[in-house]
Amino acid sequence: MTTKQKQAYNKEYRLKNIETLREYHKKYRREHPQYLDKHNQRTRKDWQKLKQLIFSHYFNGNIKCQKCGIKDIRLLQLHHYEGGGAKQRREQLGNPNAGGSTFYYWLKKNNFPKIKLEPVCANCHILIRYDTPTIKKYENNENRKRGK
Ligand SMILES: [Zn+2]
Numbered sequence: 001m002t003t004k005q006k007q008a009y010n011k012e013y014r015l016k017n018i019e020t021l022r023e024y025h026k027k028y029r030r031e032h033p034q035y036l037d038k039h040n041q042r043t044r045k046d047w048q049k050l051k052q053l054i055f056s057h058y059f060n061g062n063i064k065c066q067k068c069g070i071k072d073i074r075l076l077q078l079h080h081y082e083g084g085g086a087k088q089r090r091e092q093l094g095n096p097n098a099g100g101s102t103f104y105y106w107l108k109k110n111n112f113p114k115i116k117l118e119p120v121c122a123n124c125h126i127l128i129r130y131d132t133p134t135i136k137k138y139e140n141n142e143n144r145k146r147g148k
Contacts, residue, residue, distance in 0.1 A: 047101060050105065051076075054104050059119055063076065064076075064119065077121070079119070080116060
């Protein structure tokens with residue numbers, strides 16, 4: 001069996017047995033809380049590494065909120081400064097609400113496509129969204145229509 005065949009087999013197995021596996025992992029995590037901590041630490045570390053990579057690539061040394069100047073990368077998010085973030089997520093990720101790591105992994109996987117992004121902190125990001133006129137959101141198809 002080649003690696004590709006193995007991957008296909010594993011994927012099919014996971015899909016077929018998703019409920020059983022879910023139960024198994026749930027039980028395992030409950031019975032081994034010590035591994036959960038380790039797992040969370042690793043996940044957090046991977047996430048920080050990915051975020052650093054994305055921000056370094058797109059903002060090359062200018063990693064700070066473009067509104068208030070805060071430099072703590074844990075607080076920074078990617079902002080589509082010409083709008084259309086939800087539209088892009090819907091078209092390319094299949095879900096307008098797929099933000100965070102899904103979008104970051106997508107950027108990496110697609111070799112850092114040229115997208116108009118800027119770093120802003122979570123608070124400024126909320127204010128930007130709050131201040132964006134609804135009409136503009138509709139023009140950009142950013143109104144949240146779940147399941148459409
Ligand atoms: Zn800010």
